[in-house]
Amino acid sequence: MTRFATTSKYPMISWEEAWAIVAKTVTPLAPSPVGLLGLHDLVLAEDIVAARNMPPFAASKMDGYAVIADAGTSARRVLGEQDAGNMLDVEVTPGTTVRIMTGAPLPKGADAVIPVEQTSETDGIMHPQRAVRPHEQVRLAGQDIAIGDLVIAKGTVLGAAEIGLLAMVGRAEALAHPRPRVAVMATGDELVPPGEPLAPGQIHDSNSYALCAAVQAAGGIARRIDRSIDNEDSLREALLGAVTDADLVITSGGVSMGTRDLLKPVLASLGTVHFGWVAIRPGKPLTFATIQGVPVFSLPGFPVSSLVTFENTVRPALRIMAGHKALWRPKVEACLSHSVRH
Amino acid sequence: MTRFATTSKYPMISWEEAWAIVAKTVTPLAPSPVGLLGLHDLVLAEDIVAARNMPPFAASKMDGYAVIADAGTSARRVLGEQDAGNMLDVEVTPGTTVRIMTGAPLPKGADAVIPVEQTSETDGIMHPQRAVRPHEQVRLAGQDIAIGDLVIAKGTVLGAAEIGLLAMVGRAEALAHPRPRVAVMATGDELVPPGEPLAPGQIHDSNSYALCAAVQAAGGIARRIDRSIDNEDSLREALLGAVTDADLVITSGGVSMGTRDLLKPVLASLGTVHFGWVAIRPGKPLTFATIQGVPVFSLPGFPVSSLVTFENTVRPALRIMAGHKALWRPKVEACLSHSVRH
Numbered sequence: 213m214t215r216f217a218t219t220s221k222y223p224m225i226s227w228e229e230a231w232a233i234v235a236k237t238v239t240p241l242a243p244s245p246v247g248l249l250g251l252h253d254l255v256l257a258e259d260i261v262a263a264r265n266m267p268p269f270a271a272s273k274m275d276g277y278a279v280i281a282d283a284g285t286s287a288r289r290v291l292g293e294q295d296a297g298n299m300l301d302v303e304v305t306p307g308t309t310v311r312i313m314t315g316a317p318l319p320k321g322a323d324a325v326i327p328v329e330q331t332s333e334t335d336g337i338m339h340p341q342r343a344v345r346p347h348e349q350v351r352l353a354g355q356d357i358a359i360g361d362l363v364i365a366k367g368t369v370l371g372a373a374e375i376g377l378l379a380m381v382g383r384a385e386a387l388a389h390p391r392p393r394v395a396v397m398a399t400g401d402e403l404v405p406p407g408e409p410l411a412p413g414q415i416h417d418s419n420s421y422a423l424c425a426a427v428q429a430a431g432g433i434a435r436r437i438d439r440s441i442d443n444e445d446s447l448r449e450a451l452l453g454a455v456t457d458a459d460l461v462i463t464s465g466g467v468s469m470g471t472r473d474l475l476k477p478v479l480a481s482l483g484t485v486h487f488g489w490v491a492i493r494p495g496k497p498l499t500f501a502t503i504q505g506v507p508v509f510s511l512p513g514f515p516v517s518s519l520v521t522f523e524n525t526v527r528p529a530l531r532i533m534a535g536h537k538a539l540w541r542p543k544v545e546a547c548l549s550h551s552v553r554h
Numbered sequence: 555m556t557r558f559a560t561t562s563k564y565p566m567i568s569w570e571e572a573w574a575i576v577a578k579t580v581t582p583l584a585p586s587p588v589g590l591l592g593l594h595d596l597v598l599a600e601d602i603v604a605a606r607n608m609p610p611f612a613a614s615k616m617d618g619y620a621v622i623a624d625a626g627t628s629a630r631r632v633l634g635e636q637d638a639g640n641m642l643d644v645e646v647t648p649g650t651t652v653r654i655m656t657g658a659p660l661p662k663g664a665d666a667v668i669p670v671e672q673t674s675e676t677d678g679i680m681h682p683q684r685a686v687r688p689h690e691q692v693r694l695a696g697q698d699i700a701i702g703d704l705v706i707a708k709g710t711v712l713g714a715a716e717i718g719l720l721a722m723v724g725r726a727e728a729l730a731h732p733r734p735r736v737a738v739m740a741t742g743d744e745l746v747p748p749g750e751p752l753a754p755g756q757i758h759d760s761n762s763y764a765l766c767a768a769v770q771a772a773g774g775i776a777r778r779i780d781r782s783i784d785n786e787d788s789l790r791e792a793l794l795g796a797v798t799d800a801d802l803v804i805t806s807g808g809v810s811m812g813t814r815d816l817l818k819p820v821l822a823s824l825g826t827v828h829f830g831w832v833a834i835r836p837g838k839p840l841t842f843a844t845i846q847g848v849p850v851f852s853l854p855g856f857p858v859s860s861l862v863t864f865e866n867t868v869r870p871a872l873r874i875m876a877g878h879k880a881l882w883r884p885k886v887e888a889c890l891s892h893s894v895r896h
Contacts, residue, residue, distance in 0.1 A: 248748065249778060252767040268752060275810065297744030299755045314810055315744065315855065317755040372771060372864075376764025376857055380757075384749030402639030402657065406590065407726030410610060413641045413659040415722075422718030425594040429714060436591060442639075468617065468656055513657065515718055522714075 222476075222488030222499075227524070230490045234500060234525060237486065238507055240535045241459060243387040248379055251370045253431055254388040255535030260364040262381050265354030270318040273349045277331055277338050278304055278312045278322035281346040290336045294319050309338050318350060325349035357381065367537055389535030394427045395458035396420050397437040397450055399466040399475060400513060405438075419464040419518045423511075426522050427462070430530045442466065447478045455506040459533060462526060465513030467497040475510055479503070495521040562839075564818075564830030569866070572832045576842060576867060579828065580849055582877045583801060585729040590721055593712045595773055596730040597877030602706040604723050607696030612660040615691045619673055619680050620646055620654040620664035623688040632678050636661050651680050660692060667691035699723065709879055731877030736769045737800035738762050739779040739792055741808040741817060742855055747780075761806040761860045765853075768864050769804070772872045784808060789820045797848040801875060804868060807855030809839040817852050821845070837863040 243257030272278065272294075279288060288309035291302045296316040304310055304321035312318070312325055323346045330341045357363060363381055364374050370388065378386055403417040404410055424434035437454055447466075454461045466475035467488070476499060479485050483503035490498045494517035499510035509526050511518040528539040585599030614620065614636075621630060630651035633644045638658040646652055646663035654660070654667055665688045672683045699705060705723055706716050712730065720728055745759040746752055766776035779796055789808075796803045808817035809830070818841060821827050825845035832840045836859035841852035851868050853860040870881040 248763040249766055249776070252770045264752075268757060269755065295744075296742060297755055315742075315757075370767075372764045372768035372861060375767040376760040376861065379748040379760035379763040380857065382748050382752070382758050384747070400638060400657075402637075405726070406721040406724050410606075410724070413611065413639055415610060415657075416724050418718040418721035421590040421721040422714045424591055425712075425717040426714035428594045434591070515722065519714060519718065 222485065224489040224491050224496075225487055227490055227492045230487050230498070230500065231525065231528075233486050234507075234529050235532065237500075237502060238460075238529045238532045241389050241392060241533050243389055243535075245385045246388045246390070247385045248375055248383075251375050251378070251386060251388055252372070254370050254391070256364055256366055256368045256370055256374070256386060257389055257535060258387040259362055259366045260378060260381065260383065260386065262357045262359055262361045262363050264382070265359055266357035266380055267351050267353060267355065270353050271351045272312045272314060272316050272318060272325045273351055274325055274327045275314050276312060276325045276327040276349060277309045277340070278319050278325055279309045279340070279344060280304060280306055280322060281324040281344045281348065282306070283343050285340045285343055288338050288340070290333065290338055291319075323347060323350070367535070369536070389533070392432045392459040392530050392533040393435065393457065394432045394530070395435050395437050395454035395461045396423045396427065396464075397454065397462070398423075398464045398513070399442055399447065401442045403465075418515055419511075419513065422515065422519055423462055423464060423522060426519060426527070427530070430527045431534055432460075432530050442474060444474055444478055447474060448482060451478065451482055451503060451508070455503045455508070458506065460526075460530065461503075461506060461508040462522070463508065463510045464518040465511075467499050467510045467512060475499070479508060479510065483508070492521075492524075495524075498525065500525075562831040564827065564841075566831040566833050566838075567829055569832055569834045572829050572840065572842065573867065573870075575828050576849075576871050577874065579842075579844060580802075580871045580874045583731050583734060583875050585731055585877075587727045588730045588732070589727045590717055590725075593717050593720070593728060593730055594714070596712055596733070598706055598708055598710045598712055598716070598728060599731055599877060600729040601704055601708045602720060602723065602725065602728065604699045604701055604703045604705050606724070607701055608699035608722055609693050609695060609697065612695050613693045614654045614656060614658055614660060614667045615693055616667055616669045617656050618654060618667045618669040618691060619651040619682070620661050620667055621651045621682070621686060622646060622648055622664060623666040623686045623690065624648070625685050627682045627685055630680050630682070632675065632680055633661075665689060665692070709877070711878070731875070734774045734801040734872050734875040735777065735799065736774045736872070737777050737779050737796035737803045738765045738769065738806075739796065739804070740765075740806045740855070741784055741789065743784045745807075760857055761853075761855065764857065764861055765804055765806060765864060768861060768869070769872070772869045773876055774802075774872050784816060786816055786820055789816060790824060793820065793824055793845060793850070797845045797850070800848065802868075802872065803845075803848060803850040804864070805850065805852045806860040807853075809841050809852045809854060817841070821850060821852065825850070834863075834866075837866075840867065842867075 293311040294300045294316045310319045324344045326340050332339050398417045398420040404414045406416045427434035479501040485501045488499045497512050498521045501508045511521045531539045635653040636642045636658045652661045666686045668682050674681050740759045740762040746756045748758045762778050769776035821843040827843045830841045839854045840863045843850045853863045873881045
């Protein structure tokens, strides 16, 4: 008797139906506090509200002299020098001034800065070359960010500028969705690790490496599981091991309708198979299951099919887990300027 | 006497001149062998030439029956079953056939496969529903990749598909330019780490965190150096430490013309300052030096200036080091659909 199966025991569904099932099953990973150096490319899971003003004090925009603004150009006696970082204990009064560095806090009394280029100083007396208006060359306290401002909204993807902002408002860490940990396993007795010699009928495992790279590109942390021989027990053991410390599991191979395609029955015995046959090409045997609540995507073994189904179904699922609102790549319309061949 | 400097001792040069100096100084990092799981997003530093055919043997594209093609639909006796992974020791002759799984090697004698859906099998006899032509449903040996083919060219940025190809042709590792190791240090006595309280006149260090994220986004490995108090000795020590285990060093702050801007003299005492004043805004004080052959970029301390100069000068330098040919972001022309304000 032939052991071929010519139809799947799973009904064929459209990709849209399949995606609806995935989108209903996969949820964002629980947020946890992450330090500034680990936040790059993560999705923020809290609103960041300013707890203080930025700048926290009125500060000079230029190297120059802190003065009380007036309409004239009268000389002023230099009381001292205000660096960034420590407050000089003086008060600027009419007729006096303090040398000030870019970014340094405006000394008590002063309300404007005359840039050094527009002054001269001799024997402790500064001569301005022009009059100065109040707040000239001054960043006022709270000018950039005021207390209570929403600095970064929940759901924002954190890049360099956002991480700088977090630091600026004093946050050493923020709540973010972690990177999904993804276990990747290729199945198939014919597979041999790259670098080892091939016996007749064998090929090198390439899918697990390609899929690990695709997981990394999608912002996940990939862990490759060494291929197990294709029998029910070893597949069962490998899958149970994978779901214990992964947020998502990807297998490749073992899902078409050949004799040795043991994977679907093993998935069904360990958990729930949500679909096992999708009307897409390549990728018809694309299978989606959950084991102990962990999503398992079983992709076809043909290398192109495995990467294509990763791209159109697993990647957006990973983006849901990472907290992204934008699940799909941007679409760009383009015209070929030359013909292409297969 | 005032300690202000109102002109830089370095001549002001254009950004184009500055970039020409950087591009002449910075070189790709020496390639080293990297395992498949670490290759994602690296630049390949060797041509990959196929050492064998892919597929290595003629293989079935479908689940079906391996036969000798002929014009008729005569019944064939089933000799056995050919899985992927181990060669069946039989020879297909006229009037006989072997069950075969997708991807499995074609048994000796056979030259075509009839898909299982177009057959019926009873009592060990297979009845084809149609005639079959030679090579039907067969991937010939070397059809995808033939011995001697250039599989991936030197200089290619390795993504999931390329890493899969490397594995497919049996490579467990490949020569690639490593990720640049980048030390990042913010200078300024007024800086306090995020999470710690601020005294009057102090602000939180944000640049070192933003720049570390920018380095990560550019494909580098960022190491933040804890801010040192702004005096010549501590800066000298921090810089000498940084160049010993980094491929590139970034500092922020301490390069404008204020009293406390000690960085340029320290850089000059430790190595060569190639430029220290560039006609760009923001970013005029952008400084580029080498210490013991290691490039050092000293960016202005104002957060926007530091990220902008990173983007337009440090990022392309990092891409040179990582072996990229494409140094600049793609340019896209766009129209604003609404007005924007500062």
